[in-house]
Amino acid sequence: MLDPRIYRNGMMIVVFALIVVAFSFGSQAAPLSATLVPDSFNGLGAYATMNSLAARYPDRKPGSEGDNQVADVVAGALTSDGFLVRRAAFSARTVDGPRTIQTVTGTIAGTTPGTIVVVAHRDSPRPGSLADLSGTAVLLELAHDLSSQSQQRSIVLASTSGQIGAAGAAQLAGTLPAPVDAVIVLGDMAGTQVRSPAVVPWSDTQLVAPPVLRNTAAAGLSQQANVTASDESLPGQFLHLAFPLAASEQRPFAAAGDPAVLVSTSSARVPAPAELTNPGQIGAFGRTILQTVTALGTGPPVPAPSSYLRWQGKLIPAWAIRVLVLALILPVLAATVDGLARARRRGHDVARWILWVLSASLPFVLAALAVVGLRAAGVIDAVPGPIGGDALALGGKAVGVLAGLGCLILLGFAVWWRVGRRIWCSQDTTPDRKQANGGGAARRHAGPDDQASPGAAAAFLLVLCAGALVIWVSNPFAAALIVPALHLWLWIVAPERRLRVPWAVLLFVAGLAPGILGAYYYASVLGLGPAAAAWNAVLMLAGGSVSLTSAIEWSIVLGCVVSLALMIVRIARQPRPRPAETPITVRGPVTYAGPGSLGGTKSALRR
Numbered sequence: 001m002l003d004p005r006i007y008r009n010g011m012m013i014v015v016f017a018l019i020v021v022a023f024s025f026g027s028q029a030a031p032l033s034a035t036l037v038p039d040s041f042n043g044l045g046a047y048a049t050m051n052s053l054a055a056r057y058p059d060r061k062p063g064s065e066g067d068n069q070v071a072d073v074v075a076g077a078l079t080s081d082g083f084l085v086r087r088a089a090f091s092a093r094t095v096d097g098p099r100t101i102q103t104v105t106g107t108i109a110g111t112t113p114g115t116i117v118v119v120a121h122r123d124s125p126r127p128g129s130l131a132d133l134s135g136t137a138v139l140l141e142l143a144h145d146l147s148s149q150s151q152q153r154s155i156v157l158a159s160t161s162g163q164i165g166a167a168g169a170a171q172l173a174g175t176l177p178a179p180v181d182a183v184i185v186l187g188d189m190a191g192t193q194v195r196s197p198a199v200v201p202w203s204d205t206q207l208v209a210p211p212v213l214r215n216t217a218a219a220g221l222s223q224q225a226n227v228t229a230s231d232e233s234l235p236g237q238f239l240h241l242a243f244p245l246a247a248s249e250q251r252p253f254a255a256a257g258d259p260a261v262l263v264s265t266s267s268a269r270v271p272a273p274a275e276l277t278n279p280g281q282i283g284a285f286g287r288t289i290l291q292t293v294t295a296l297g298t299g300p301p302v303p304a305p306s307s308y309l310r311w312q313g314k315l316i317p318a319w320a321i322r323v324l325v326l327a328l329i330l331p332v333l334a335a336t337v338d339g340l341a342r343a344r345r346r347g348h349d350v351a352r353w354i355l356w357v358l359s360a361s362l363p364f365v366l367a368a369l370a371v372v373g374l375r376a377a378g379v380i381d382a383v384p385g386p387i388g389g390d391a392l393a394l395g396g397k398a399v400g401v402l403a404g405l406g407c408l409i410l411l412g413f414a415v416w417w418r419v420g421r422r423i424w425c426s427q428d429t430t431p432d433r434k435q436a437n438g439g440g441a442a443r444r445h446a447g448p449d450d451q452a453s454p455g456a457a458a459a460f461l462l463v464l465c466a467g468a469l470v471i472w473v474s475n476p477f478a479a480a481l482i483v484p485a486l487h488l489w490l491w492i493v494a495p496e497r498r499l500r501v502p503w504a505v506l507l508f509v510a511g512l513a514p515g516i517l518g519a520y521y522y523a524s525v526l527g528l529g530p531a532a533a534a535w536n537a538v539l540m541l542a543g544g545s546v547s548l549t550s551a552i553e554w555s556i557v558l559g560c561v562v563s564l565a566l567m568i569v570r571i572a573r574q575p576r577p578r579p580a581e582t583p584i585t586v587r588g589p590v591t592y593a594g595p596g597s598l599g600g601t602k603s604a605l606r607r
Contacts, residue, residue: 006338007490010331017327024320028313029212031219032299038224038290040145043283050130050137050190050282059127062092062162063099070122070136071102074159077140078106081147083157088175092167093383093543095125095391101161103168107154108146114153114179116296117258118142118289119172120186121163121249124273125391131271132163135186138286145290153181153297163249164270164391165383165543170252180258181302182213184292185250187264189285190277195269199229200262202246203254204385204545206475207305209261211315213296217261220291225284237309239518241318242477245545247386247526254305263289269527270388322476325483329468332486336461339454348455356420356456357463361552361559363412367405368541368551374401375542382543386536388526398535405538413562451563451570457493460567464489464560471553481518482557485511489564492571501572508568512561 053073057066071087079085083106091100101123120135139157146155156176160168169185176183187200199217201209218229231237240246248268253260262268265281296302307318343350374380380401450456464486472479488507492499499507523533540546 003335003338003342007331007335010334013327013330014324017324021316021320021324024317025314026317028215028310028315029210031215032212032295034220034291034295035298036149036294038145038287038294040148041283041286041290042141042144043286044279046134046137046141046286047190047277047279047282049140050133050277053133053136054128054130060122060124060129060132061096061127062094062123062164062167063096063101064123067123067161068102070133071104071159071161074122074136074140075104075106078104078143078157081106081143083108083143083147088171090171092162092171093165093381094162094167095164095383095387097381099162101168103161103172104159105172106143106157108151110151110154110297112152114181114301115156115177116153116181116293117156117158117172117176117183118186118293119158119160119169119183119249121160121168123161123163125164125270126273129271129273129275130277131188131191131266131275134189134191134277134282138186138189138282138289141286142290142293146293151297155293155297160249162383164387165385166249166252167383169249170384173252173256173258176256176258179301180253180256182296183250183253183258183260184217184289185248185260185262186289187248187262188266188271188275189264189289190279190282191265191271192276192278192281194225194227194265195267196230197232197267198227198263198265200246200248200250200264200268201260202240202251202268203244203260203305204246204251205244205254206241206307206318206477207254208241208308209250209254209259209305210303211310213259213261213302216295216299217263217288217292220288220295221263221285224287224291225281227284231310234309234311235517236521238477238480239521241307241309242475242481243518243522245386245522245540247388251385257304259302259305263292268388268525270391318476321480322472325472325476325480328483329465329472329479329486332461332490333465333469335490336458336465340458340462343454343458346454348453348458350455350459350462353453353456353459354463357460357560357563358556359416359420359559360562361555361557362416363409364555364558365552366412367409368548368555370405370408371538371541372548380538380542382539384543385545386522386526386540388528392528392532392536394532394535398538399531401538402531402534451567452574456567460493460560460563461486461490463556467553467556467560471557474550481514484514492564493567498571498574501568504568504571508564 053070057070060066060070075085075087085104085106088103089100091098118139120139122133122136124132136159139159143157158172160172162168198221199214201214221227221229246268248262250260250262263285265285309316340350371380375382468479468482468486471482488511491497492504492507519533526536528536541551
């Protein structure tokens with residue numbers, strides 16, 4: 001009861017949207033150039049400072065004595081270099097629970113409005129991490145170089161704590177003096193292995209650092225460190241905007257409207273405690289930061305962060321992606337609405353199958369509510385944002401929580417299956433429905449009304465389309481991940497075109513591919529295994545990085561996945577419909593095919 005002609009006609013909207021996207025491509029801004037050569041940066045001095053601080057303060061957990069002592073060292077060094085130093089202490093959630101941490105800032109006033117901010121954390125989740133102090137060492141060396149020059153824009157050097165969860169960076173983002181031209185976050189500055197991308201522009205929203213800031217930092221890396229700061233692939237960028245779950249400390253600044261990037265040899269990962277360091281590397285990355293700060297300080301104002309994709313040197317704005325994704329949803333939605341009307345006219349019950357599909361999401365919703373409840377009860381103590389593999393501890397409590405959530409989901413489906421058999425299977429499977437026919441009371445047999453019926457197919461597609469549209473309103477990139485499932489699964493449930501089971505399974509798996517690949521991508525970026533990735537998802541929901549509303553929306557999508565799997569099983573058990581015989585279109589008795597049917601006339605012989 002799904003008309004392919006409506007689907008094909010709806011694809012004309014997609015063609016028009018593709019034309020709109022093609023004309024929306026824009027050019028990138030060129031990198032800003034520095035007027036001073038950054039050769040004054042002392043890489044050997046920064047390397048010696050890093051080793052000295054690591055030897056004196058090996059344990060620097062957020063809010064610990066070692067962390068506070070390094071803060072004292074930074075404040076003293078900035079004061080001696082002529083910076084106006086301020087210290088702010090506040091309570092924050094850290095990986096070790098609630099702690100009081102400090103943010104130290106040093107400011108040099110400029111001659112024109114605007115501020116360039118350089119941020120480096122000093123804490124480490126594990127003792128003995130040398131690379132975690134490389135950013136602080138570069139920050140102190142920058143203070144020597146910048147204090148000896150007159151600055152057009154104000155310079156703020158900030159030392160933060162609570163890198164896991166970005167507690168210090170979030171507090172700093174809310175207190176910076178406006179306007180802020182750029183924020184440069186220093187990650188691992190001394191690692192021997194450079195992971196790509198070395199310039200990380202992502203935030204915890206759909207906003208991305210402006211291209212001019214990214215290109216300026218990338219140009220500095222190319223000139224000073226001989227490192228090509230390549231972009232992530234287009235699918236990788238798409239996933240970052242579909243699920244804006246940045247793990248590093250540049251992420252909270254975009255919410256305040258401040259353009260920010262992370263520069264790090266480890267990319268977005270937390271460096272391992274035993275990671276090897278190199279004095280030449282810290283010197284090259286230090287010169288990169290000095291050149292970038294100088295170029296930004298003397299150049300035009302940097303635009304605010306925005307939402308876009310970079311491909312082949314061009315920019316694709318987010319509004320174009322929004323138009324394209326909506327155009328891809330509409331053909332399936334139009335075919336679904338038409339199929340829904342046809343199913344209702346032929347007597348199939350659709351409302352109860354909508355409830356059936358929605359009820360399949362209840363076990364996932366219960367698991368999400370359980371995570372929120374455990375967070376409120378203090379069982380789960382989570383920080384905002386994802387946690388990298390080197391800093392994520394999968395202890396006994398984590399294993400117990402994951403096992404409990406898994407049992408809750410399985411129990412929910414067991415109850416759903418048992419109750420559902422009584423509610424949905426107890427209905428009359430061969431209902432008669434009234435059909436209006438000139439005001440008469442004729443009835444027509446609608447056929448079996450089970451999971452393979454046209455009513456169930458229309459209900460499934462309607463719920464999936466509605467879920468995609470709801471997600472599209474808030475995030476078109478996330479909704480785009482459901483678009484392949486919409487177009488592929490339409491042909492699985494179409495009653496008139498029953499596919500063979502292998503083809504149905506293939507289309508089912510293909511529709512799941514974007515979500516599976518997205519989960520694998522994030523696990524690879526963060527360095528997580530399957531169990532650690534599942535625990536990270538629990539922590540993000542508990543920490544507020546993933547809202548409960550988003551969790552419920554995706555639970556409905558997962559409910560559609562479960563419903564479709566059961567529908568495929570039911571469809572596989574049904575006999576394949578035989579092709580209809582070609583009707584005879586000539587007039588007269590069936591045994592008579594018109595004049596000359598026996599071939600005895602001249603006209604028949606000519607034909």
